[in-house]
Each structure stands twice: as structure tokens, then as C-alpha cells.
Amino acid sequence: MDPDIQRLTDKARxxxxxxxxxxxxxxxxxxxxxxxxxxxxxxRRKIAQELNRRNQLRxxxxxxxxxxxxxxxxxxxxKITREEQRRxxxxxxxxxxxxxxxxx
Numbered sequence: 001m002d003p004d005i006q007r008l009t010d011k012a013r014x015x016x017x018x019x020x021x022x023x024x025x026x027x028x029x030x031x032x033x034x035x036x037x038x039x040x041x042x043x044r045r046k047i048a049q050e051l052n053r054r055n056q057l058r059x060x061x062x063x064x065x066x067x068x069x070x071x072x073x074x075x076x077x078x079k080i081t082r083e084e085q086r087r088x089x090x091x092x093x094x095x096x097x098x099x100x101x102x103x104x
Contacts, residue, residue, distance in 0.1 A: 005043070009050045022051060 008029040015025035026047050030040060 005046050005050060008043070009047050009054070012047055012051060013054070016051070022048065026051075 012022070012025040012029040015028050016022055020028065026044055029047065030044060033040065033043075035043075
């Protein structure tokens with residue numbers, strides 16, 4: 001990727017994080033450049049595509065992370081449930097043995 005586009009995209013991303021909408025952030029990033037309107041428009045499209053690509057990657061990474069957390073929590077919950085069932089079974093076994101003992 002062209003380092004200029006990378007730098008301009010970083011500048012626009014900073015403005016987006018600061019509360020700007022993407023089109024305004026891109027305009028801000030391109031504000032100081034002196035070039036023909038056609039080139040500026042092409043650069044604007046490239047920056048928008050790069051911002052979109054980064055956003056999709058971030059969302060995908062976040063989704064994968066969330067899925068891992070959910071999977072981990074399910075495993076922990078299943079383990080806790082198994083332990084509770086085991087404890088309950090032991091408790092019931094003790095109770096049954098108590099009932100089998102002769103009365104004093």
C-alpha cells in the first residue's frame with residue numbers, strides 16, 4: 001500500500017475516533033493536498049476503501065474473540081455443572097446409606 005494512503009488513512013481514522021463521520025474525516029485528511037480534483041477523488045475512494053477494510057478486519061477479530069470467550073465460558077459452566085452434579089450424587093449416596101443403617 002502506498003505510504004501516502006496509509007498516512008492519510010491513519011489521519012482520517014484518528015478523526016473518526018474523535019467523533020468525525022468518515023466522509024468528513026477523509027476530507028480533513030485531504031485538506032492540505034494540492035492536486036487535480038480527479039486525483040483527489042480517486043485518493044478519497046482509496047482512503048474510504050482502506051478504512052472499510054480495516055473496519056471489517058477489526059469486526060472479524062472482535063467476533064472471533066467473542067466466540068472464543070463464549071466457548072470458554074460454556075466449557076467453564078459445563079465443568080461447574082458436572083462438579084455440582086457429582087457433589088449432589090455423593091450427597092444423595094450418603095443420605096441413602098444413612099437410611100440403610102439400623103435405628104439406634
